[in-house]
Amino acid sequence: MTPEQSEHRVFLNRYYKAARPIYDVTRKYYLFGRDRAIDDLLATPWSSLIEVGPGTGRNLELLQRRRAWALYGGVEAADAMLERAAARCPWAHFQRAFAEDADYSAVLGVPPERIFFSYCLSMVQRRDEALQHALAQVAPGGEVYVVDFADLRGLPRPLAAGLRAWLELYRVTPLEPGWLAAHGADMVLGPGRYYVLARLRRPR
Numbered sequence: 001m002t003p004e005q006s007e008h009r010v011f012l013n014r015y016y017k018a019a020r021p022i023y024d025v026t027r028k029y030y031l032f033g034r035d036r037a038i039d040d041l042l043a044t045p046w047s048s049l050i051e052v053g054p055g056t057g058r059n060l061e062l063l064q065r066r067r068a069w070a071l072y073g074g075v076e077a078a079d080a081m082l083e084r085a086a087a088r089c090p091w092a093h094f095q096r097a098f099a100e101d102a103d104y105s106a107v108l109g110v111p112p113e114r115i116f117f118s119y120c121l122s123m124v125q126r127r128d129e130a131l132q133h134a135l136a137q138v139a140p141g142g143e144v145y146v147v148d149f150a151d152l153r154g155l156p157r158p159l160a161a162g163l164r165a166w167l168e169l170y171r172v173t174p175l176e177p178g179w180l181a182a183h184g185a186d187m188v189l190g191p192g193r194y195y196v197l198a199r200l201r202r203p204r
């Protein structure tokens with residue numbers, strides 16, 4: 001673990017220890033697009049999925065309810081969230097690791113057919129490395145799927161500026177759709193360019 005990662009984990013643990021009890025109730029008011037992402041994911045065939053930064057395990061639980069026969073895993077940097085997700089999703093396999101260098105194949109014993117980032121990449125320090133790493137480790141023919149804050153350019157300027165400043169306090173930096181496009185993503189933007197849904201395929 002690099003000194004940068006160790007410092008990030010200290011920050012995440014402090015932040016999520018405090019936020020964990022109210023996490024699911026509050027996030028439904030601003031982590032938009034997650035249910036749409038889940039519907040999208042379930043519209044394609046796959047039998048193994050790893051969520052990076054699963055948080056409280058909310059998304060994994062919803063996915064597992066609708067596709068119970070699949071294999072599920074999580075890669076989580078924060079101990080505070082890892083504990084919560086593991087208790088909520090006992091059928092999933094977890095790794096305490098960072099998106100930049102997690103060993104995805106070790107989580108389920110096989111390379112996953114889907115790697116899912118839901119409002120996680122915007123918090124990752126070296127996001128380019130994290131995205132490239134996921135694309136290299138997803139199974140051939142598989143997909144990396146991202147839902148996250150987009151560039152907010154469709155919102156009134158003062159609102160977008162205020163939201164950016166508030167997100168920065170929690171080390172969250174919205175994603176530039178152009179950056180995802182440069183990695184070959186197929187994208188859909190949510191209302192006001194608030195969020196982006198992006199699908200990146202690994203060729204067979």
Ligand SMILES: C[S@@+](CC[C@H](N)C(=O)[O-])C[C@H]1O[C@@H](n2cnc3c(N)ncnc32)[C@H](O)[C@@H]1O
Pocket residue numbers: 012016027031034052053054055056058059075076077078081097098099100117118119120123124125
């Ligand atoms: C905003 S929460 C999103 C949680 C969940 N995916 C959701 O949609 O509700 C971001 C999550 O990413 C995790 N995280 C942040 N940086 C990370 C990193 N570099 N590697 C892995 N997980 C990370 C945080 O600990 C947290 O659980």
